[in-house]
Amino acid sequence: MNRLAGKVALITGGAGAIGLAAAKLLLLEGASVVLVDVSESRLRQASLTLGSDRASSVVADVTTPEDTRRYVQAAVDRHGGVDVLLANAGIEGDIQPLADYPLATFDRVLAVNVRGVFLGLQQVIPVMAGRGSGSIVITSSILGLKGAGAGLSAYAASKHAVVGLMRTAAIECAPLNIRVNTVHPAFVEGRMMERIAHGVSPNASEEFRQQTRPLVPLSRYGTPDEVAQLMLFLASDESRFCTGGTYTVDGGMSAT
Ligand SMILES: NC(=O)c1ccc[n+]([C@@H]2O[C@H](COP(=O)([O-])OP(=O)(O)OC[C@H]3O[C@@H](n4cnc5c(N)ncnc54)[C@H](O)[C@@H]3O)[C@@H](O)[C@H]2O)c1
Numbered sequence: 633m634n635r636l637a638g639k640v641a642l643i644t645g646g647a648g649a650i651g652l653a654a655a656k657l658l659l660l661e662g663a664s665v666v667l668v669d670v671s672e673s674r675l676r677q678a679s680l681t682l683g684s685d686r687a688s689s690v691v692a693d694v695t696t697p698e699d700t701r702r703y704v705q706a707a708v709d710r711h712g713g714v715d716v717l718l719a720n721a722g723i724e725g726d727i728q729p730l731a732d733y734p735l736a737t738f739d740r741v742l743a744v745n746v747r748g749v750f751l752g753l754q755q756v757i758p759v760m761a762g763r764g765s766g767s768i769v770i771t772s773s774i775l776g777l778k779g780a781g782a783g784l785s786a787y788a789a790s791k792h793a794v795v796g797l798m799r800t801a802a803i804e805c806a807p808l809n810i811r812v813n814t815v816h817p818a819f820v821e822g823r824m825m826e827r828i829a830h831g832v833s834p835n836a837s838e839e840f841r842q843q844t845r846p847l848v849p850l851s852r853y854g855t856p857d858e859v860a861q862l863m864l865f866l867a868s869d870e871s872r873f874c875t876g877g878t879y880t881v882d883g884g885m886s887a888t
Contacts, residue, residue, distance in 0.1 A: 634662040639658075641665045641714075641717075644718065645720040649821070649824065650817070650822070650860065652681065653856035653860040654860040656682065694748030716769070742793070764809060766808075776814065795878060798812050818854070818885045
């Protein structure tokens with residue numbers, strides 16, 4: 633408890649499965665959290681679930697510079713600064729062979745998953761620099777490390793791309809005492825996996841789960857909380873010598 637006492641955390645995709653699990657955990661550890669999400673209704677539900685006066689939210693689209701400025705400024709106005717950014721908003725796009733992949737979907741996936749992270753970094757780094765420290769955790773995926781996802785070309789490209797952003801930011805920001813790392817989950821229970829399962833096999837998503845579980849050495853899907861625990865470690869001072877790193881939370885999948 634209290635590993636983040638007095639800290640301020642911004643969480644994009646904060647109304648989603650992993651973002652909300654992270655918000656719960658960071659709140660428990662004493663942080664104030666500002667959830668950012670494009671879905672107003674899900675944000676409302678998330679705020680009810682959290683039920684804390686240290687939690688607030690901003691409806692924003694991470695792909696636009698205006699909204700990005702607005703959500704960072706909201707954290708500054710409400711709490712005086714930002715100590716932690718979980719750049720976590722993401723979409724999976726379509727499940728289609730590369731040759732048939734719709735260009736508009738490709739552009740949208742890159743916009744949310746890469747441009748959104750880039751804009752977040754641009755806006756938050758000066759704020760953290762003014763505070764003298766910070767930790768940025770970008771949610772990539774096992775598909776940012778290996779090509780395990782046939783049909784998910786845009787998603788895999790985007791999740792590899794943020795590793796490049798993370799490494800550049802880690803080097804640029806080390807003199808500012810701002811750490812930047814990526815987390816790489818695989819097969820986490822929640823809405824996104826449901827959509828991917830449905831996209832691969834519309835009438836047999838349970839069959840998809842049965843086929844994919846054996847790909848994970850630990851033989852199960854992960855939970856949002858298990859990803860959030862890794863985010864907490866990287867957000868906290870316990871990881872003070874960790875920057876520029878890629879951290880898996882994937883039941884061993886990246887070892888295969
Ligand atoms: N679920 C998995 O199995 C899994 C595995 C590896 C990586 N990830 C990554 O974890 C992150 C969180 O995923 P999740 O499982 O919680 O999915 P989710 O769909 O439950 O949550 C994603 C959230 O991002 C929000 N979002 C989408 N576009 C946005 C935009 N333009 N601006 C602001 N918010 C936007 C959505 O409204 C949603 O609430 C994503 O980056 C995802 O790619 C998930």
